[in-house]
Amino acid sequence: xxxxxxxxxxxxxxxxxxxxxxxxxxxxxxxxxxxxxxxxxxxxxxxxxxxxxxxxxxxxxxxxxxxxxxxxxxxxxxxxxxxxxxxxxxxxxxxxxxxxxxxxxxxxxxxxxxxxxxxxxxxxxxxxxxxxxxxxxxxxxxxxxxxxxxxxxxxxxxxxxxxxxxxxxxxxxxxxxxxxxxxxxxxxxxxxxxxxxxxxxxxxxxxxxxxxxxxxxxxxxxxxxxxxxxxxxxxxxxxxxxxxxxxxxxxxxxxxxxxxxxxxxxxxxxxxxxxxxxxxxxxxxxxxxxxxxxxxxxxxxxxxxxxxxxxxxxxxxxxxxxxxxxxxxxxxxxxxxxxxxxxxxxxxxxxxxxxxxxxxxxxxxx
Amino acid sequence: xxxxxxxxxxxxxxxxxxxxxxxxxxxxxxxxxxxxxxxxxxxxxxxxxxxxxxxxxxxxxxxxxxxxxxxxxxxxxxxxxxxxxxxxxxxxxxxxxxxxxxxxxxxxxxxxxxxxxxxxxxxxxxxxxxxxxxxxxxxxxxxxxxxxxxxxxxxxxxxxxxxxxxxxxxxxxxxxxxxxxxxxxxxxxxxxxxxxxxxxxxxxxxxxxxxxxxxxxxxxxxxxxxxxxxxxxxxxxxxxxxxxxxxxxxxxxxxxxxxxxxxxxxxxxxxxxxxxxxxxxxxxxxxxxxxxxxxxxxxxxxxxxxxxxxxxxxxxxxxxxxxxxxxxxxxxxxxxxxxxxxxxxxxxxxxxxxxxxxxxxxxxxx
Numbered sequence: 001x002x003x004x005x006x007x008x009x010x011x012x013x014x015x016x017x018x019x020x021x022x023x024x025x026x027x028x029x030x031x032x033x034x035x036x037x038x039x040x041x042x043x044x045x046x047x048x049x050x051x052x053x054x055x056x057x058x059x060x061x062x063x064x065x066x067x068x069x070x071x072x073x074x075x076x077x078x079x080x081x082x083x084x085x086x087x088x089x090x091x092x093x094x095x096x097x098x099x100x101x102x103x104x105x106x107x108x109x110x111x112x113x114x115x116x117x118x119x120x121x122x123x124x125x126x127x128x129x130x131x132x133x134x135x136x137x138x139x140x141x142x143x144x145x146x147x148x149x150x151x152x153x154x155x156x157x158x159x160x161x162x163x164x165x166x167x168x169x170x171x172x173x174x175x176x177x178x179x180x181x182x183x184x185x186x187x188x189x190x191x192x193x194x195x196x197x198x199x200x201x202x203x204x205x206x207x208x209x210x211x212x213x214x215x216x217x218x219x220x221x222x223x224x225x226x227x228x229x230x231x232x233x234x235x236x237x238x239x240x241x242x243x244x245x246x247x248x249x250x251x252x253x254x255x256x257x258x259x260x261x262x263x264x265x266x267x268x269x270x271x272x273x274x275x276x277x278x279x280x281x282x283x284x285x286x287x288x289x290x291x292x293x294x295x296x297x298x299x300x301x302x303x304x305x306x307x308x309x310x311x312x313x314x315x316x317x318x319x320x321x322x323x324x325x326x327x328x329x330x331x332x333x334x335x336x337x338x339x340x341x342x343x344x345x346x347x348x349x350x351x352x353x354x355x356x357x358x359x360x361x362x363x364x365x366x
Numbered sequence: 367x368x369x370x371x372x373x374x375x376x377x378x379x380x381x382x383x384x385x386x387x388x389x390x391x392x393x394x395x396x397x398x399x400x401x402x403x404x405x406x407x408x409x410x411x412x413x414x415x416x417x418x419x420x421x422x423x424x425x426x427x428x429x430x431x432x433x434x435x436x437x438x439x440x441x442x443x444x445x446x447x448x449x450x451x452x453x454x455x456x457x458x459x460x461x462x463x464x465x466x467x468x469x470x471x472x473x474x475x476x477x478x479x480x481x482x483x484x485x486x487x488x489x490x491x492x493x494x495x496x497x498x499x500x501x502x503x504x505x506x507x508x509x510x511x512x513x514x515x516x517x518x519x520x521x522x523x524x525x526x527x528x529x530x531x532x533x534x535x536x537x538x539x540x541x542x543x544x545x546x547x548x549x550x551x552x553x554x555x556x557x558x559x560x561x562x563x564x565x566x567x568x569x570x571x572x573x574x575x576x577x578x579x580x581x582x583x584x585x586x587x588x589x590x591x592x593x594x595x596x597x598x599x600x601x602x603x604x605x606x607x608x609x610x611x612x613x614x615x616x617x618x619x620x621x622x623x624x625x626x627x628x629x630x631x632x633x634x635x636x637x638x639x640x641x642x643x644x645x646x647x648x649x650x651x652x653x654x655x656x657x658x659x660x661x662x663x664x665x666x667x668x669x670x671x672x673x674x675x676x677x678x679x680x681x682x683x684x685x686x687x688x689x690x691x692x693x694x695x696x697x698x699x700x701x702x703x704x705x706x707x708x709x710x711x712x713x714x715x716x717x718x719x720x721x722x723x724x725x726x727x728x729x730x731x732x
Contacts, residue, residue, distance in 0.1 A: 001367065002440070002729050016463040016732045049674060071675040074368070091675065094635040094646070094691050097382040116636055119690050143676055144636035144644050175673060269460040270482055270510035278510050280460070283703045285731055289654050289672070306655070307541060308415060308702045309437040309457065310509055324485050325461050336674045337649045341706070343729055362729075363368050363709055365651055366382045 001358065006346045010353045013327050017267040018285035020342040021329070022241075022357075024349045026261035028059075030240050033256050035063040038234065042226050045069050045088060045215060047237030050336050052361035053345065054082025056240065067110070069215075069235050073101045074364035080109045082360055088112035088215070090171060090235060092136065092144055094120055098366060103129035114171050116146040118158050125162040132168035133159050134215060137200060139193035141175040148196035153203045160209055169213035172197045173235065178220035179245060179290075183252045186221050194228035201230075220246060223254035243335040245290035263329040264293060264338065265346070266311065268322045277301070277322045279311040279330075286311075286330060287337035293330035298322075303330060367724065372712045376719045379693050383633040384651040386708040387695070388607075388723075390715045392627035394425075396606050399622050401429045404600065408592050411435050411454060411581065413603030416702050418727035419711065420448025422606065433476070435581075435601050439467045440730035446475045448726055454478035454581070456537060456601060458502065458510055460486055464732060469495035480537050482512040484524050491528040498534035499525050500581060503566060505559035507541040514562035519569045526575055535579035538563045539601065544586035545611060545656075549618045552587050560594035567596075586612060589620035609701040611656035629695040630659060630704065631712070632677065634688045643667070643688045645677040645696075652677075652696060653703035659696035664688075669696060 006015040015021070038044050046060045048068040057068045057079060067086030070076050076087045086109065093102050093113050102124075105111055112132035115121050124131060135152050138145030146152050152170070159167040177189035197214055204211045217225040217234040225231040238246055241262035251257045266281035283306050286293045293311070295301040300319020305312040311330075315321065322328070332338040343362055347355040372381040381387070404410050412426045414434040423434045423445060433452025436442050442453045452475065459468050459479050468490075471477055478498035481487050490497060501518050504511030512518050518536070525533040543555035563580055570577045583591040583600040591597040604612055607628035617623045632647035649672050652659045659677065661667040666685025671678040677696075681687065688694070698704040709728055713721040 005732065014463075016461065018731050092635050092644075095382065095633050097380075116638060117690060138638055142642070143638075143673065143678060145638055147638075267461050269458050272482060272504055272509075272511055276508070278458075281731075283653065283655050283700075284706050287649065289649050307509065312509060324483060334649075340650050341729065341731075363707065365384050365647075365707075366371065 001343045004356050005344055006353045006356060008353050008355065012265065012348045012351050012353065015265060015346055015353065017265050017327065018281040019265040019346045020339065020344065021263045021265045022345045022347045023261045023263065024347050024354060026259040027240055030242065030258045030261060031059060031063050033258060034236060034239050037223060037256050038226065039064070042231065043233040045233050045235055047090070047235045048079055048361070049075060050237035050339065051240060052078070052339060052359045052364065053357055054079055054084055054360060055357040057082070057084050066233070070361070072364050072366060073098050073105070074366045075361040076105055076111065077101065078361035078364050080105060084109070086110040088132070088134070090114055090173070090215070092116055092120060099123055099127045102131070103127040106130050112168055115155065116144050118155060121155065121158050121162065121165070125165055128164055131165055133165045134168050134171045136171040137196055139172045139174050139196045140177065140189055141173065143175060148200045149203060152200045153207055153209070156204060156209050157207065167209065169211050169215065170197060170200060171215050172231070173216040173218065174221065175218065178218040179249065181248065182250050183255070187224050190221050190224040190228055194230040197230040220249055227254055238335055241335040244294040244331045244333045247331070260296070260331050262332065262335055263296060264332055266328050266330055268324055268326045268328065271322070271324055275315050277313040277315055279313060279328060280309065281311050281330060282306045282309045284308055284341060286332045287334045287341070289337060290334035293332050296329035296331050298328055301328070367709045370722050371710050372719045372722060374719050374721065378631065378714045378717050378719065381631060381712055381719065383631050383693065384647040385631045385712045386705065386710065387629040387631045388711045388713045389627045389629065390713050390720060392625040393606055396608065396624045396627060397425060397429050399624060400602060400605050403589060403622050404592065405430070408597065409599040411599050411601055413456070413601045414445055414727070415441065416603035416705065417606060418444070418705060418725045418730065419723050420445055420450055420726060421723040423448070423450050432599070436727070438730050438732060439464050439471065440732045441727040442471055442477065443467065444727035444730050446471060450475070452476040454498070454500070456480055456539070456581070458482055458486060465489055465493045469493040472496050478534055481521065482510050484521060487521065487524050487528065487531070491531055494530055497531055499531045500534050500537045502537040503562055505538045505540050505562045506543065506555055507539065509541060514566045515569060518566045519573055519575070522570060522575050523573065533575065535577050535581065536563060536566060537581050538597070539582040539584065540587065541584065544584040545615065547614065548616050549621065553590050556587050556590040556594055560596040563596040585624070586615055593620055604701055607701040610660040610697045610699045613697070626662070626697050628698060628701055629662060630698055632694050632696055634690055634692045634694065637688070637690055641681050643679040643681055645679060645694060646675065647696060648672045648676045649674050650707060652698045653700045653707070655703060656700035659698050662695035662697050664694055667694070
């Protein structure tokens, strides 16, 4: 872990760049907005793959979350080391080293995992670990997941037959739906996913297999899952930060609007031409897989191109020219892989550094 | 820094995934190929922004490199902490905190830096640091760099007038040329860059300002710079690894061919359909800014889509189906930002882990 990149009390303009800045007022508003929209309607299990930080997980739990989820065993380790006691690895865990670590972790916390394959169920059972096991359904994402209906029920029977594993329910997450731009498209995708869930639950009931929890959903759709009535628990992640890609979605009822709270603070390091400025934040400071970062509240500056350590800003002819050394706030294109580039959140309130939170699951790949 | 991801002596198939694997035979062959092509023709100052690892820098120095370069002050710190004594920050260093750290470092090593702006020259001079200063010329990359010719000479005069700074020469790097696909296109771009260098050197000579070194070039063009005769030193980085994007270049004389030595080791974690397999290496394990990773020596498997923690492989109908848990080697699309996702190289020779090298400048953003 690199050394702390700022000091408490510092003005944000004094922080060396690039830095990952969390605006605490906006972040806390997002926590409150989520809690208000879900209270008494659905269990909330926020996704820690987004933030990778026990400090943030604790704040989510304080507002009613039942636990968190993550994608990797090593992320679960970092969260449990940081004091979190209920973690769902919302992903398949395959391979002897990972399953051995998962089994160790299950002695220290309430742990869940997803499966989509009978071989994997057998390997988890053989580890002796006491685990909540969710069957991941393919509901339109075209990634992992077993086919809904009979194949899922057959897998559930194997879990029920096992000695150590507890069948905890279904995971039905439609990742592709999260960034469908119109609410209508997202609504149609989630309705279709809900039908797969209802059908699978009906067959489970017929087989006398109780299905305690259906978990899934993301920040771009979660109220659609709530209204569809097939989900018991939502796995929202990005709502705390709101990146530039999510901001390109249509945000309309029943989904509330969240605020940008996560920024890459960058400095203008070169002014080579009247229509171009270079900032010191490139590919290694802000992930570009879902589009370039967006310059925040600085009219006429467009981040148009990233190389490893540089960003090229186009300057519109009407724009105020940036100064050499000027600090700019960038809204990252995609929050999750951007966070994974940093060791620390520089937490800022009204222009002052209030705290530094370590991103203890940064680089937790296994 | 995360804990070591493998043990010396382990078979590579036993290493937990994702892991960043360095094939030492291919890596050493690349070192030798570079040395053979440049010996007695040009100074070599390899770019450590690619590998971020003193262990690799030392092996480059052992084969004749005069020092290394990097892009960030904190990278220079990590390299100097690792025993490297001659480092060029081949980039502009702007802002009080960075310049203060640069000045501290200059007490411990032979340090160079680039400039393209008189304000920045004044700030470096005011720091009191003893620095080699190179003027970065804009030679076609459209990123940083002052215009060649008179503007560069005027900036050189300011450096010459300063008390602490030493005018060390010019940096002329054409980043855009590196991935022009045909050798002919790259040749034309480097010839045009050379004319800018020659013209600026002529004007410097006329102003009686000695220009000790012209530095620049990258792995995709460096022999073209050597043959153009305008460069004294090359800054090759990616040649040690050869990523999938560089492999899409035409490789023809005078450039030698390098081998893929860097791989992301991944596991098949889900087999949801006959035409699709899912691996456990996504955006957080392999940067996709320059295209998807390429599956290595496994006919009919195409990495088509990455999400944060998953890669989707398309399986051609004629291909051998992967097994659940099967290990696959992926050639990353772009080596530099991929390396920056890991804390360790798992160094492998003929299928066995031989060493673990820490990537001590991982996350060195400032």
